Amino acid sequence: TKEALFTILQALRPEDHFNIIGFSNRIKVWQQDQLVPVTPNNIRDAKKYIHNMSPTGGTNINGALQTGAKLLNDYIAQNDIDARSVSLIIFLTDGRPTVGETQSSKILSNTKDAIRDRFCLFTIGIGNDVDHKLLERMALENCGMTRLFQEDEDAASHLKGFYDEIGTPLLSDIRVDYPEDDVEQVTQNFFPNYFNGSEIIIAGKLINRTSDKLHVEVTASNSKKYILLKTDVAIDLLSKNDIRGVPGLEDGKGDNNYIERVWSYLTIKELLNSRLKSDDSQEKDNLMEKAKSMALAYNFVTPFTVLKMKEAGLHSEPPQEESIIPSTDGIGEKVQSLQGHKAPPGIRRGQDKQRIKVSKTSADGDPHFVIDFPSSKFSVCFNIDGEPGDILQLVSDHKESGVTVNGQLIGAPAPPNGHKKHRTYFSTITILSNKPERSYLEITPRRVILDDGERLVLSCGRSAVVRSRSLEVSISAYSNITVTIRDSISFVILIHHYKKPAPYQRNHLGFYISNSKGLSSDSHGLLGQFLNHEVKLLQESLNTSQEVGQNQTEVLKANPTNTLQVKGRLVPVVWKQRRIYNGQQEVDCWFAKNNADKLIDGSYKDYLASHPFDTGTSFGTTDVL
Numbered sequence: 001t002k003e004a005l006f007t008i009l010q011a012l013r014p015e016d017h018f019n020i021i022g023f024s025n026r027i028k029v030w031q032q033d034q035l036v037p038v039t040p041n042n043i044r045d046a047k048k049y050i051h052n053m054s055p056t057g058g059t060n061i062n063g064a065l066q067t068g069a070k071l072l073n074d075y076i077a078q079n080d081i082d083a084r085s086v087s088l089i090i091f092l093t094d095g096r097p098t099v100g101e102t103q104s105s106k107i108l109s110n111t112k113d114a115i116r117d118r119f120c121l122f123t124i125g126i127g128n129d130v131d132h133k134l135l136e137r138m139a140l141e142n143c144g145m146t147r148l149f150q151e152d153e154d155a156a157s158h159l160k161g162f163y164d165e166i167g168t169p170l171l172s173d174i175r176v177d178y179p180e181d182d183v184e185q186v187t188q189n190f191f192p193n194y195f196n197g198s199e200i201i202i203a204g205k206l207i208n209r210t211s212d213k214l215h216v217e218v219t220a221s222n223s224k225k226y227i228l229l230k231t232d233v234a235i236d237l238l239s240k241n242d243i244r245g246v247p248g249l250e251d252g253k254g255d256n257n258y259i260e261r262v263w264s265y266l267t268i269k270e271l272l273n274s275r276l277k278s279d280d281s282q283e284k285d286n287l288m289e290k291a292k293s294m295a296l297a298y299n300f301v302t303p304f305t306v307l308k309m310k311e312a313g314l315h316s317e318p319p320q321e322e323s324i325i326p327s328t329d330g331i332g333e334k335v336q337s338l339q340g341h342k343a344p345p346g347i348r349r350g351q352d353k354q355r356i357k358v359s360k361t362s363a364d365g366d367p368h369f370v371i372d373f374p375s376s377k378f379s380v381c382f383n384i385d386g387e388p389g390d391i392l393q394l395v396s397d398h399k400e401s402g403v404t405v406n407g408q409l410i411g412a413p414a415p416p417n418g419h420k421k422h423r424t425y426f427s428t429i430t431i432l433s434n435k436p437e438r439s440y441l442e443i444t445p446r447r448v449i450l451d452d453g454e455r456l457v458l459s460c461g462r463s464a465v466v467r468s469r470s471l472e473v474s475i476s477a478y479s480n481i482t483v484t485i486r487d488s489i490s491f492v493i494l495i496h497h498y499k500k501p502a503p504y505q506r507n508h509l510g511f512y513i514s515n516s517k518g519l520s521s522d523s524h525g526l527l528g529q530f531l532n533h534e535v536k537l538l539q540e541s542l543n544t545s546q547e548v549g550q551n552q553t554e555v556l557k558a559n560p561t562n563t564l565q566v567k568g569r570l571v572p573v574v575w576k577q578r579r580i581y582n583g584q585q586e587v588d589c590w591f592a593k594n595n596a597d598k599l600i601d602g603s604y605k606d607y608l609a610s611h612p613f614d615t616g617t618s619f620g621t622t623d624v625l
Helices: 002-011 040-051 061-078 106-113 132-141 154-164 258-277 281-298 550-556
Strands: 021-023 027-029 088-093 120-126 147-149 170-179 189-196 211-221 226-234 362-364 368-373 376-381 391-397 401-413 422-433 437-441 445-450 454-457 464-469 471-478 480-485 489-496 508-515 537-543 544-547 562-566 567-580 587-592
Touching: 002 040, 002 154, 002 454, 021 061, 040 362, 061 088, 061 106, 061 550, 088 132, 106 132, 106 391, 120 132, 120 154, 132 147, 147 154, 147 226, 147 544, 154 189, 258 281, 362 562, 376 471, 391 471, 401 508, 437 471, 445 471, 454 464, 562 587
Parallel strands: 088 120, 120 147, 376 587
Antiparallel strands: 021 027, 170 189, 170 211, 211 226, 362 368, 362 508, 368 376, 391 401, 401 422, 422 437, 422 508, 437 445, 445 454, 464 471, 471 480, 480 489, 489 508, 537 544, 537 562, 562 567, 567 587
16 A cells, blocks of 8 residues: 555656645644645655654544545635636555544545535555445545555556546536437446546447437536537448458457447446446345346446356366576576666566676665675674564765665564573665665565656565666666666675465565675764774784784684774684575684674664665764655
């Protein structure tokens, strides 16, 4: 539902005004008693507000609609509305009414009384737990439309198509009239709104089949202007309904009057809609019988008819399940890139491979952090025992390179007999950049969202490459995602998918720094603060400290009193081994305990971001992209 809301926000036009109402157990209005204009700042703040919305267990549909209708009615009454504007409510939900008024009939009557035919209500249900009939009837009774999306569908892309239909209003109160003596059985001929992207279809039966013309009158308005069009349409029955050459009809087996089938299709839809809106059981039965009779006559499938299929005798083996195991294969593959936001349907792997060197510097697993110091020929590692929902600042260089990387944690139960109360993994990696233009990437194990003015959603299960002026995203299906910024900064995100996860396992991400040349010496964050600073390894002997040379590192592995010197701080460390790249490589490292106490600047809680888009302009302060 949040993803769908982001899509709507992205499609709003500069001349539009909007507000957001969240509802669960309580009703929360983003901007009290007003609609705000569409500006970059308002869209940014709205996205942040939506992202921070969290479910609290209830669904107050009636209260939300009453609040929305009052807000919109008050705004219309108190403001000089532009002549070309059309007011509407887009209502999204993924649940049934459970709080406040829960009886469908009362919700319907309350909504109709609140809206009072002043604007239209469009309803969208996402998932399997919505009351489809309630949403459909609310839309039908208030001149809107409804859409239903399943949980496994890409709601955002479906909603984009839906919003394209209603995003640009052109006319209101469109009526198409014909002389009563010339036509009969005309389908719906009044339409509350006509949008750029929608269509109007009317069908009916001619009474006078000898006439060569049909008089048509069209009336419409855009609030302050009234339009009347009159014309005579030429009728050529012999040629206009000639279906010779139409596939499937020329052999005589099909219904050779396809215009009549259009009429029957529209009539059946209207009968079904009328039945849905009716509260009279006898009337509902009569409408059902009419729809069923017409559906059988014209071979349409409805909720009251059954389509019987003849088995063709073909048999195919079901596809074999394959275990999805993340790997680093294909990192940095050289593939065809596309200008703009278009991704190829698939990428042939194994051709022109050009491996990108991925450093050991990373945050992966539970999460385990590794910092590689190539010039010192050793690595340092530490753990962060955060809480589920924490957002950790991994790289913060917003003021210089304009790049920020945040990782959000998801929780899981600890393995049996373990010392931890729970495990945490990265469920989302957010990469933000504000140079040369603002853009961001939001990455989860299932999908990648790229937004640099135009919004694009990509599946992690399909290989693709997308390139804009300063950003390139390369997806190797179910394996990894390489992000390159201005050819001088590269990150690799590993995708960890479990076919049959244990209770303590979660699909998650690993974050690796491949190229940090474009990051400044002032970079910060849990990983960023070490990219341009060296750490010294010391051997403690009584009260004296002695710097250890590179060739002495092997001797000190077993010494429990080894110490790192970091910006004048002394950090006791122990020797450990870590596996990275999904266990494909083993790393020897010096381990700092207690959430990297004294190793990192401050404490790990200083690296908690308030939200995924928090850019943390400098240590201890925050900013927002």
